[in-house]
Amino acid sequence: MPELPEVETVVRGLRKTVVGLTISKVRTNAPAASIVVGESFKGRSFSSILNGKTIQDVTRRGKNILINLSDNITLWSHLKMTGRFLYVSQKSPVQKHDLAIFDFNDGSIKSGNQLRFNDTRRFGRLRLYRSCEVNNQKGLKELGPEPLEISSAEFIKLFSSTSRMVKPALLDQSFIAGIGNIYADESLFLSKIHPQKLTNKISRKKLLQLHRHFKRILTKAINNMGTSVDSYQGVNGQPGSFQKYLKAYDREGKPCIFCAHKIVREKIGSRSAHYCPRCQRL
DNA sequence: TGATGTGTTCTGCT
DNA sequence: AAGCAGAACACATC
Secondary structure, three states, X not given: OOOHHHHHHHHHHHHHHOOOOEEEEEEEOOOHHHEEEOHHXXXXXXXXXXXXXXXXXXXXXXXXXXXXXXXXXXXXXXXXXXXXXXXXXXXXXXXXXXXXXEEEOOOOOOOOEEEEEEEOOOOOEEXXXXXXXXXXXXXXXXXOOOOOOOOHHHHHHHHHOOOOEHHHHHHOOOOOOOOOHHHHHHHHHHHOOOOOXXXXXXXXXXXXXXXXXXXXXXXXXXXXXXXXOOOOOOOOOOOOOHHHHOOOOOOOOOEOOOOOOEOEEEEEOOEEEEEOOOOOOO
16 A cells, blocks of 8 residues: 555656656546546646656655646646556556556657556546646645654644544544555554554653654655555565564564564554554553 | 455535 | 544455
């Protein structure tokens, strides 16, 4: 499942492969919901807008990918659960779930590769907006702070500003952006905080630990090119390797690394939470 | 065959 | 107002 480290890995992969290239052709094979064109384009098609545009840079906001194109146009993508960008040879067979295929001008590039947006579950999105309006779109404008940028003081302030269970809060993109189930469970485990603990009832000391731990975990996961417990792959098809460092997520029934008690898995805030009931007390 | 899980958005409840 | 539950989305997997 792509969360911040996986999305960051994809962004870095796109920077290495397609920045500087000019789009020469776009083919789509997607349900209407998967590809959205902003109203200011007045009914023009996705492919006609993209044709001839040069990819200038690629950035990330939370779990969102922003591909900035020439003429102040931004291709905004969210991978949801199974979305992928793959940079592959034009000869590689088109897959059933390749929803969009981008060809590039040859120019000086001789690779003959193309970029494909593939999504088996079709929850992922590609959206086109003018760069000046993209940040005001629903899904981007209400995002909370970036976890790798927030200071410890801001972090403590954020947690004291509300009273809600910490696990659902961490998953709430408007509370803090980019964290999903894997890294929420991992950071709460290392900080020894129960997932149902209320945000404003966590001690300052524990909050500082949580702040430090999730920065450390996210950074280490990025360095390992993400976590592949399911189907996640980077732009070149490579899996991540952070799964070998998981201590709580996907370890139901296995011994806690601190006390050997079994890790439990329980629905909290309608999402499964993995934690050690002995180390993480309410 | 049917339940499950996954991120996000939406609706409706308290 | 804020937070929560549940549904919906689409599909593979078990």
